[in-house]
Amino acid sequence: MTEPIFDETDKGLIRHLQGDIPLTERPFREIAERMGISESMLIERARLFKEKGYIRRFGATLRHRQAGFSANGMGVWIVPEEDRERVGKIMATFKEVTHCYERPSFEGWPFNLFTMIHGQSKEECFEVAERISEATGITDYKLLFSSREFKKTSMQYF
Amino acid sequence: MDNTDKLILNKIQAEFPISERPFLELGKELGLEEADALERVKNLKESGIIRRIGASFDSKKLGFKSTLCAIKVPEERVDEVADIINQYPEVTHNYLRNHAYNIWFTLITPSRERIYQILGEISQKSGILDVREMPSTRVFKIAVNLRFKGAGNDGTDI
Known part of the structure; x- marks a missing residue:
């Protein structure tokens, strides 16, 4: 490019x-x-x-906690390489999933698909992850919750 | 926050009109006067629910590199190391999460070299060698909309 x-x-x-x-x-x-x-x-x-897509979105960004979405769980999944395209596409259809990426795994970190799950409680995030697991057949996963936000800003490009 | 506010939030998260009179346009879609639409958005901003209204740029299309990083920090040093990481304007998000890799942050930089440089410096300043970065290799979804239930404007359950 x-x-x-x-x-x-x-x-x-x-x-x-x-x-x-x-x-x-x-x-x-x-x-x-x-x-x-x-x-x-x-x-x-x-x-x-x-x-042209330089602006991906023009709109409001909310403060999740104030808006009532107090839980943010990073779902990390172990998905075989040949199955990732299928699984990633299913994960993306969940409205509670705001971001879904494939990322490299490494020794000590076997997870390769990432889903950001926003919910009104941790329980709701767990429930969503369970539904994703059922829909995809992927059972090897963890949910990493953020307990503190040290920083959240929008990028200053220039 | 009443139902009209929720409708406004669902709408302007997805798209805020780029036009001469955006609140007139927004009001028309929701059956509100321009002044009322503006007033409601102002209130949502003042109450802290709206963080900002503006553009989210596609960093890749602007020629920037982004990545997700994780570092293993002893519990008693979490604040100190979070401060070291936060010093960099290239760090846009930084969270404490429940895993051995407990601090997770995102970087957006003009080059891969700068990513390596920052991670090297963080490692050096903190004395922590276990710093990882996981640039996305596939993107299945980026949609930061938080959907409010019961305020669907197209009959869907959102």
């Missing part, structure tokens, strides 16, 4: 949209003013960024 080349306006857009938009009637006009470009140019370019 070739590295994308961003001009100064692109970088400014990334800088201004990676944070928090102002909560006013016309937030994009305010941001455009800060960037020194027109509102229509900002909107047009932001939409283009979304179309």
Whole structure:
């Protein structure tokens, strides 16, 4: 993949949209003013960024605990290589699973599929993991719960 | 938080309108006045449920490298080591989890070299050699929406 080349306006857009938009009637006009470009140019370019997939999602990010989703369990699964495509696709269909990745295992860490499970309680996460296990036939797994959050920020790219 | 708030949250997590009058647009979809939609979002922000509204960029498409890291830290040194890790702006998430690998953090950097450099420094500063990184090799799902039950706008149970 070739590295994308961003001009100064692109970088400014990334800088201004990676944070928090102002909560006013016309937030994009305010941001455009800060960037020194027109509102229509900002909107047009932001939409283009979304179309091209540079912006994966434009929307609200919640504080899980305040929103009532107090439990976040990282499900880690041992899945044979040849079965991962099938299993990963099934895992992804669960609405409680927000992220699902394949990652390399290593000595002392045999797990290779990861699912982030958000629930309103630990019990709910366990119950979801059990349903995933039944749906996939994968029984070798663990749920790692986060007991403390040391940091959670959005990336500052430029 | 009433049902309308839940509808708003389900909606704007998935997509906040990129337009001149986003709250007018949002209000129209939910049968609210622009001012009411804006007011509700402001309240959800002030009460801490909404962390931010903005763009989530696809780090890979922007040319950045990301990875998940785990480190085995003796229980009594957890705070100290978490502080060492948190110093890096490239660290976006950092959690304590219930496993021998007990601190889990994510890194987003411009290059693989920088990942190795940061992990080397963390290892050196903490004196802990057992630091692992697991870059994703396949992505099955990335969707950070937390779905509120009973507020489905398409009749589904969400």
